[in-house]
Amino acid sequence: MSADVRRYEDDDLEAINEILATTSPWTAYEERYRLEVADVADDDLLVVATVDDTVAGFAWTVPNGAFDRSGYLKLIGVAEDAQGQGIGSALLDHAERFVSTETTSDELFLLVSDFNEAAQAFYRHRGYDRVGQLEGYVQPGIDEYVFRKSLHDS
Template identity: 25%
Template sequence: MNSPEQKSIRAVEPDDIPALKRIIDATDMFPSEMLDDMIAGYFSTGGSEEIWLTYNDNGAKAVAYCRPEEMTDRTWNLLLIAVDPDRQGEGIGAALMSHIEDHLAAHGQRVLIVETSGTDALARTREFYRLCQYDQESRIRDFYADGDDKITFWKALQA
């Protein structure tokens, strides 16, 4: 297996949306029709601080989205990362995480957090963050629903 190439990571463009929706549907992240509202501000305001990336080698294979946390000093939150299920385990998600971390660190940002569910169904996701050297920082019990805790992971960014 070849490692994903950094040159395949680029900013999301409007033409990517149908492929990104397929990835979101395939990974059961959330209803993909929500993507239109989530990304609308990114396309309409050229100066948006949000980061929307895709891993695209002859068609989108992954998507990642992060934004600065309000009322913090250079803390960012990764709100979405999804890799086409047919391409999971190839290092694409790790390449996206590394790309985001490097970009944020190069721009003087301090911290990247990521939140996920504590359900058994997302155990693999939590292990992915640990493998990317994120520390589990908190657990808020029953946050999303009864029996569905919110787990927060944290990583200091190095310039």
């Protein structure tokens, strides 16, 4: 499956929120996540991956969202029926390229829920290292692992 990655358009919001409502890890949380256009700052990068003109995934990257100096992958999601087909990799490639070429940072941080072992394996395979743990950060009883990748070495 070949995906095209492009900047977000207003018409994509419903599809993004459908992914947030129906896929892990967000379905495991008590609070339901919804993306609002007002949440995305002008210098953030919000992209979607489309297959046959249908949104199959999205990624939201904040240029200095980690410690006010490093790139932060705030959200990434791929529709259930599109997982395992390279869409997450295409979105992550886009996020990494954005941070390494359009910002002053050479590293990207992200959080992964402790129960999301598939995502942890995916990021490790992509060269990310687990560098910390935030206990109950999003929801009590669920820890978030902090992952980091130096983009200078990639």
